[in-house]
Amino acid sequence: MYAIIATGGKQYKVAEGDVIRVEKLGVEAGETVTFDNVLAVSNEGLKVGADVANASVTASVVENGKAKKVIVYKYKRKTGYHKKNGHRQQFTKVKIEKINA
Secondary structure, eight states: OEEEEEETTEEEEEETTOEEEEEOOOOOTTOEEEEOOEEEEESSSEEEGGGGTTOEEEEEEEEEEEOOOEEEEEEETTTTEEEEEEEOOEEEEEEEEEEEO
């Protein structure tokens, strides 16, 4: 059984027991979070739309952290212009506990 959820502007295919990284949720480690925006659920057949209107996915937060640094380098030739910048995206790692369909 798997479900497709949407959070943080992205879609994730999840099953019970999966550990995924999502955009930062602002929830402390050890707490539970419920994803209500379920797009599809597959048990014996794929259900979408009105069939999954009241479906939800329950997960527990494992940790919060930052991803590896991504270097952003801007350069324009012949003008002496260059700028180096770095970015570390924050994430929340969650473990999928239950799919309520």
